[in-house]
Amino acid sequence: MQIATITQIxxxxxxxxxxxxARKRETACSSCNLRELCLPNRIGExxxxxxxxxxxxxxxxxxxxxxxxxxxxxxxxxxxxxxxLKTTVLNDDGREQVTGFNMSGELLGLDGIGGGVxxxxxxxxxxxxxxxxxxxxxxxxxxxxxxxxRNLHGVLSREIARDHGVMMLLGSMRAEERLAAFLMNLSKRxxxxxxxxxxxxxxxxxxxxxxxxGLKLETVxxxxxxxxxxxxxxxxxxxxxxxxxxxxxxxxxx
Amino acid sequence: MQIATITQIxxxxxxxxxxxxARKRETACSSCNLRELCLPNRIGExxxxxxxxxxxxxxxxxxxxxxxxxxxxxxxxxxxxxxxLKTTVLNDDGREQVTGFNMSGELLGLDGIGGGVxxxxxxxxxxxxxxxxxxxxxxxxxxxxxxxxRNLHGVLSREIARDHGVMMLLGSMRAEERLAAFLMNLSKRxxxxxxxxxxxxxxxxxxxxxxxxGLKLETVxxxxxxxxxxxxxxxxxxxxxxxxxxxxxxxxxx
DNA sequence: CGCAGTTTTGATTCATCTCAATTTGTGTGG
DNA sequence: CCACACAAATTGAGATGAATCAAAACTGCG
Numbered sequence: 258m259q260i261a262t263i264t265q266i267x268x269x270x271x272x273x274x275x276x277x278x279a280r281k282r283e284t285a286c287s288s289c290n291l292r293e294l295c296l297p298n299r300i301g302e303x304x305x306x307x308x309x310x311x312x313x314x315x316x317x318x319x320x321x322x323x324x325x326x327x328x329x330x331x332x333x334x335x336x337x338x339x340x341x342l343k344t345t346v347l348n349d350d351g352r353e354q355v356t357g358f359n360m361s362g363e364l365l366g367l368d369g370i371g372g373g374v375x376x377x378x379x380x381x382x383x384x385x386x387x388x389x390x391x392x393x394x395x396x397x398x399x400x401x402x403x404x405x406x407r408n409l410h411g412v413l414s415r416e417i418a419r420d421h422g423v424m425m426l427l428g429s430m431r432a433e434e435r436l437a438a439f440l441m442n443l444s445k446r447x448x449x450x451x452x453x454x455x456x457x458x459x460x461x462x463x464x465x466x467x468x469x470x471g472l473k474l475e476t477v478x479x480x481x482x483x484x485x486x487x488x489x490x491x492x493x494x495x496x497x498x499x500x501x502x503x504x505x506x507x508x509x510x511x
Numbered sequence: 512m513q514i515a516t517i518t519q520i521x522x523x524x525x526x527x528x529x530x531x532x533a534r535k536r537e538t539a540c541s542s543c544n545l546r547e548l549c550l551p552n553r554i555g556e557x558x559x560x561x562x563x564x565x566x567x568x569x570x571x572x573x574x575x576x577x578x579x580x581x582x583x584x585x586x587x588x589x590x591x592x593x594x595x596l597k598t599t600v601l602n603d604d605g606r607e608q609v610t611g612f613n614m615s616g617e618l619l620g621l622d623g624i625g626g627g628v629x630x631x632x633x634x635x636x637x638x639x640x641x642x643x644x645x646x647x648x649x650x651x652x653x654x655x656x657x658x659x660x661r662n663l664h665g666v667l668s669r670e671i672a673r674d675h676g677v678m679m680l681l682g683s684m685r686a687e688e689r690l691a692a693f694l695m696n697l698s699k700r701x702x703x704x705x706x707x708x709x710x711x712x713x714x715x716x717x718x719x720x721x722x723x724x725g726l727k728l729e730t731v732x733x734x735x736x737x738x739x740x741x742x743x744x745x746x747x748x749x750x751x752x753x754x755x756x757x758x759x760x761x762x763x764x765x
Numbered sequence: 766c767g768c769a770g771t772t773t774t775g776a777t778t779c780a781t782c783t784c785a786a787t788t789t790g791t792g793t794g795g
Numbered sequence: 796c797c798a799c800a801c802a803a804a805t806t807g808a809g810a811t812g813a814a815t816c817a818a819a820a821c822t823g824c825g
Contacts, residue, residue, distance in 0.1 A: 370668035414624035420674035427681035428725035471682035
């Protein structure tokens with residue numbers, strides 16, 4: 258909510274992928290409150306200055322626009338500064354699978370490193386601002402600053418671990434467990450960013466939630482209604498309030 | 512097949528995780544036929560010698576034994592030299608999800624880098640031999656040899672991309688599509704290793720296939736039978752022969 | 766050779782999907 | 796500011812793919 262406000266204040270006229278030297282100052286990791294969630298985590302002051310060199314641009318992506326598309330040449334990772342995005346993959350016959358939702362401090366584009374080409378799409382669900390981190394520079398700096406190297410490896414590895422968690426969710430949980438897990442996960446991540454653990458605004462549609470969870474949108478909607486009548490949550494369209502997080506967690510361990 | 516033979520020749524008596532200096536010679540990446548599938552891919556001769564320094568041990572894991580378990584301290588990646596493994600994650604209430612099957616040249620343990628602890632389990636489905644690559648040494652060498660760094664990043668990134676493919680499979684494919692995709696994927700990987708694209712031995716049970724594909728073992732069995740009566744494959748227990756790969760691929764794009 | 770684990774197959778149930786109608790919310794232009 | 800159009804969400808009824816329960820057959824290991 259605060260994020261959305263900030264986003265709206267800043268100019269809308271900036272073209273896609275602009276490299277504005279004038280904005281260099283705002284770009285500083287040292288003054289970014291996402292520092293410990295992002296790549297520069299646990300980096301000493303002296304090295305931090307060098308990290309800031311790789312954040313040589315920010316880019317705005319308006320709601321509905323793509324940050325990158327499958328097939329685009331890969332040359333940078335993106336760190337979310339504000340806003341909310343989804344990542345998706347498409348298969349041959351056009352079906353879309355949502356592979357993740359990304360909020361501030363999270364890195365996007367990791368699946369493009371290996372092939373030199375983005376394997377998936379990243380679409381803004383909100384007006385977004387991202388830091389552009391050219392991957393060549395990250396690698397270069399990684400060679401010189403072990404802490405950077407470790408952070409990058411940590412980010413990549415944790416993404417793999419997260420994906421394995423999603424496989425568990427998709428492969429062996431029932432619908433209500435999936436949605437409960439999803440809500441608890443969102444809650445945790447909002448909390449880490451200083452927002453309410455129990456009161457938040459979903460930026461994605463029921464269909465996108467369904468895609469992520471391997472369910473149809475109607476099933477997601479029915480589950481929301483059921484959770485509400487079970488007094489686990491309150492839902493009003495995209496606004497969710499968790500009433501009974503113990504009860505939700507209990508759904509998982511059943 | 513050649514690989515399996517080598518495995519059988521070498522002593523079986525070696526205790527787990529032994530560091531046998533006498534076996535240093537066999538360990539050489541330069542003479543390993545998995546070189547282009549493994550970490551030393553595209554590395555010049557001069558650097559290769561240095562890579563071999565990090566492969567300071569091999570370890571045998573007998574069928575049914577674990578290479579590592581969730582919660583084990585992470586300190587090395589493992590490259591499969593021979594044999595076949597599965598990786599799994601367990602959730603709180605004890606359900607197991609198979610997250611992957613690994614064959615020669617593939618790296619295991621990637622999900623442990625971030626947290627310093629293995630997040631999942633790796634269990635041998637065959638007698639296996641793996642190279643132990645202490646991660647500290649990999650990082651060190653990565654700092655000095657850009658090609659090593661790039662390969663590591665490539666491996667991590669491709670694992671992420673693979674996982675996204677599995678999410679697509681679990682989240683938006685029907686049972687028969689999942690199995691068809693699974694068979695085509697195995698075929699491709701066996702081919703890359705010089706084996707027959709159409710004739711192979713499954714090392715995992717129906718239950719493990721089912722877990723990986725988000726299906727019950729009975730469903731997997733029924734699908735095998737149906738594919739057989741549709742003349743797409745021939746199955747006899749763990750032996751599979753692909754009769755109509757075009758037909759199988761067609762199942763995917765339906 | 767016998768037993769335990771694995772696989773196959775059948776009958777039935779159930780969770781989720783599909784199809785359809787309605788309501789609610791959102792953004793746009795007059 | 797309102798009305799209209801369109802997108803998103805809800806809810807119901809019925810269909811169905813995969814799960815479950817159960818039994819039999821097969822395999823390979825000791």
